[in-house]
Amino acid sequence: MKQNDTKTAERFPPTERHPLEPFLPPHARILFLGSFPPKRERWSMDFFYPNFTNDMWRIMGTVFFGNRHFFEKEGERRFDRDAIIRFCTTEGIALYDSAYEVRRLRDNASDKFLEIVSPTDIHAMLASIPECRAIVTTGEKASEAVAAQLGCGIPPTGGCVSAAAQARTLRFYRMPSSSRAYPLSLDKKAEAYGKMFLSEGFRIWTPQ
16 A cells, blocks of 8 residues: 555545444334444444443333343343344334444544444435334434434434424434433433333333
8 A cells, every 4th residue: 555545544444334224113103313333342232232331221121111131131241132122123112323334533432533424314214114203312423413314403412302204293302322421320311211202102110
């Protein structure tokens, strides 16, 4: 490689395409969109939010079952992919990310150093899930990307704005990030997610 080519490669890291297909249950009522998966070496399962230090599935366990460890494999540092897929299919929760192709500007999973090269076609995705009436983002970068495609404002964290796509009105929520880097306790995150799910008509766990 010529010296100039080497310098160019250093300035422009290679791009990555999304390693997963969208998870779109036919009767999905709600679509979760993150930013982009972490590198493979950080995965504990072959599904969305795969990093064992990410708390998304602990939030879901708390909200729907009153147990933050519900989706963890007992005695292992990984999540139960099959249980998560059954749960999302039953509840009608679709999953993907706001970016199809990205460039990592630093060797980490931080959204701050993630450049979106090709955004996900959200309109095409919504066409596949006609019963979906809500989109949920789980971070600042995802929220910005979705707002740009839907032509609406960015909701405040924990809040919601109205949007339109595929000849339907949508509720666009921005929830606290499930990353542990986000400065909010898991219980407080679960409380925010629980309120959102209740607003969308889901049945969640309540203390007896």
